Amino acid sequence: MRLLVPLLVWISFAVPGFAQRLAPPFSVTTIDGRRVSLDDLAGKVVLLDFWATWCGPCIEALPHMKRIAQEFADEPLVILSVSLDSDANDQKWRTFVARNQMTWLQARDGGFNGPTARLFGVTAIPHTFTIDAEGVLQDEQIGDAAIESKLRKLCDRARRMREGSRSEIALAR
Incomplete structure (x- = not known):
């Protein structure tokens, strides 16, 4: 018991530190052949979703991801699903994405040893990372989790940042 309390205190301080870590710079090729990097997504909230067609829990989480895509369609949010x-299985992946109408950004990383999965330390799926508009990791979830309220707050902040930038530009003129 004496060791448990200090360990829990250490964990409570270690977890908030995650929110201050910059997301590692990454670049993926989307299903339509475009190259997309974290720099390309600057100023937007990014929901980075690692999944695979052979993953039962990922398939179960798909309706939730579709709802998020619909609910946040007009928000400064980019969903990037990275298949492992x-x-x-390239053709199987492409067919799955089309058949399931996964209309947000799609990329394939080639497995757990793919460059993007390794950068983020992905060892289980579904696995999501939420990156704020400034490129800071804000959240990490393994499994399907309700993240809408967190996304809403981050999108609101991104919108305010963008509006602040426009105001500064207008004042400079």
Whole structure:
């Protein structure tokens, strides 16, 4: 018991520190062949979603991801789903994305050893990372979790930042 209390105190201070870590710079090729990097998404909240066509829990979470995509369609939010399907499953992945009308950004990383999965330390899926408009990691979830309220707050902040930038530009003129 004496060791448990200090450990819990240490964990309580360690977890908030995650929110101050910058997201690692990454670049992926989307399903339509475009290159997208974290720099390209600056100023927007990014929901980075690691999944695979062979992952039962990922498929179960798909309706939730679709609802998020619809609910936040007019917000400064980009959903980027990164499949861990292997190169051998490329056509299966493409068919799955089309059949399930996954209309947000889609990329494939080639497995848990893919460059983006390694950068983020992905060892289980579904696995999501929420990155704020300034590129700071704000949240990490393994499994399907209700994250809408967190996304709403981050989108509101991103919108205010963007509006503040416009105001500063107008004042400079």
